[in-house]
Amino acid sequence: MAKTGPNVADAPTAMRTLGWGDYALLDSGAGRKLERYGPYTVVRPEPQCLWTPRLPVSAWEGADAVFEPTDEDEAGRWRFKGRPKESWPLAWGPAKFHGRFTNFRHLAFFPEQAANWAWLEGQVRRAVASGQVQPRVLNLFGYTGVASLVMAAAGAAVTHVDASKKAVAWARENAELAGLADRPIRWITEDARKYVQREVRRGSTYDGIILDPPKYGRGPGGEVWRLFDDLPELAALCGQLLSQNAAFLVLNAYAERISGAALSGLLAEVLKDRAGTIEWGELALVEEAGAKEGPRQVGMSFFARWSR
Ligand SMILES: C[S@@+](CC[C@H](N)C(=O)[O-])C[C@H]1O[C@@H](n2cnc3c(N)ncnc32)[C@H](O)[C@@H]1O
Numbered sequence: 001m002a003k004t005g006p007n008v009a010d011a012p013t014a015m016r017t018l019g020w021g022d023y024a025l026l027d028s029g030a031g032r033k034l035e036r037y038g039p040y041t042v043v044r045p046e047p048q049c050l051w052t053p054r055l056p057v058s059a060w061e062g063a064d065a066v067f068e069p070t071d072e073d074e075a076g077r078w079r080f081k082g083r084p085k086e087s088w089p090l091a092w093g094p095a096k097f098h099g100r101f102t103n104f105r106h107l108a109f110f111p112e113q114a115a116n117w118a119w120l121e122g123q124v125r126r127a128v129a130s131g132q133v134q135p136r137v138l139n140l141f142g143y144t145g146v147a148s149l150v151m152a153a154a155g156a157a158v159t160h161v162d163a164s165k166k167a168v169a170w171a172r173e174n175a176e177l178a179g180l181a182d183r184p185i186r187w188i189t190e191d192a193r194k195y196v197q198r199e200v201r202r203g204s205t206y207d208g209i210i211l212d213p214p215k216y217g218r219g220p221g222g223e224v225w226r227l228f229d230d231l232p233e234l235a236a237l238c239g240q241l242l243s244q245n246a247a248f249l250v251l252n253a254y255a256e257r258i259s260g261a262a263l264s265g266l267l268a269e270v271l272k273d274r275a276g277t278i279e280w281g282e283l284a285l286v287e288e289a290g291a292k293e294g295p296r297q298v299g300m301s302f303f304a305r306w307s308r
Pocket of ligand 1: 109110113140141142143144145146147161162163164167190191192193212213214216217218219220223224225
C-alpha cells in the first residue's frame with residue numbers, strides 16, 4: 001500500500017541551544033543550574049541535573065540571584081545579592097527583550113527556545129525568498145513574544161496570542177525595545193482555543209503556526225486549558241488553519257509525561273493529508289563549563305514540527 005501523509009523521522013533530533021552574548025548555562029549539578037542573563041548570574045532549581053557541578057563553589061555563591069522554590073510547582077521567591085534592576089535589556093539576533101525576575105522562577109523568556117527561534121527565522125526567510133510576500137504566521141501562547149519578534153524581523157506578518165494581559169504588554173514593550181513596533185504584528189489577549197475556533201469559522205489561513213501551550217492554564221475569561229485533554233483538538237484546528245502553501249507547524253511542550261514522539265504522533269494524524277516532513281525531539285541547553293570533559297546538556301522541553 002502506498003504511504004500517504006508526511007514522512008515522520010525515525011529518531012529524535014536534539015535542538016541544542018549554546019550560549020550567546022546575553023545568555024549562558026555556566027554550570028549545572030546538584031539539582032540546580034547556574035546561568036548568566038546579560039549582566040546577572042542566576043541560580044535556579046533543576047531537579048534533573050543529577051550530576052556534580054564543575055565550577056568552584058565560589059562561582060555559585062557569587063550569583064546575583066537565587067530562586068528559592070516554595071513548592072513543587074513553579075512558585076517561590078528570589079533572593080538577591082545587591083539590588084538588581086527590575087528589568088534589563090537582552091538580545092538574540094534581531095530580537096531585543098527585557099529580562100525580569102518573575103515569581104515563576106524564570107526570567108520572562110525561555111533561553112532554550114533560541115533553537116526554535118533560529119529554525120523559525122530560517123523558515124520565514126525561505127518562504128520570503130520563494131516569493132511569498134509577508135507570510136502570515138501565528139504564535140499561540142506567545143508569552144513575551146521573542147518568537148514573534150524573530151519572525152517579524154524575518155519578514156512575516158505575525159499574530160501573537162496570549163491569555164495574559166501582562167504578558168502581551170511585556171511583548172509589546174519588547175517590540176518597542178527591538179525597534180520592531182512598526183512591523184505587522186497583531187497583539188491579541190485571548191484564549192488560544194477560542195481564537196483558533198473563530199479563525200477556522202472565518203476561513204482564515206496561516207502560512208506557519210507555532211504553539212507552546214503550558215500543562216495547565218487559563219484564558220482571560222477563566223477558560224481552562226489542560227494540555228493532555230485539549231491539545232488534540234487545538235492541534236487539529238491549527239491543521240485546518242494552514243494555508244495550501246504553508247511552510248510549518250511547530251508544537252512545543254514542557255509538561256512531564258509528554259515526549260517528542262507523542263507530539264509527532266499527534267502532528268502526523270492532524271496533517272495526514274499533507275506531504276512534507278515531521279521531525280521531533282527535545283530542546284536542550286548546552287553547558288559552557290567543563291569543555292575538557294565535554295559539554296553536558298540539560299533537556300528542557302519537547303517538540304514536534306512539520307515542514308513542507
Ligand atoms: C510556556 S509559556 C509560553 C512560552 C513562549 N512560547 C515563549 O517561548 O516565550 C505559556 C503561556 O501560555 C499562556 N496561556 C496559558 N493559558 C492560555 C490560554 N488558555 N490561552 C492563551 N494563552 C494561555 C500564558 O499566559 C503563558 O504566557
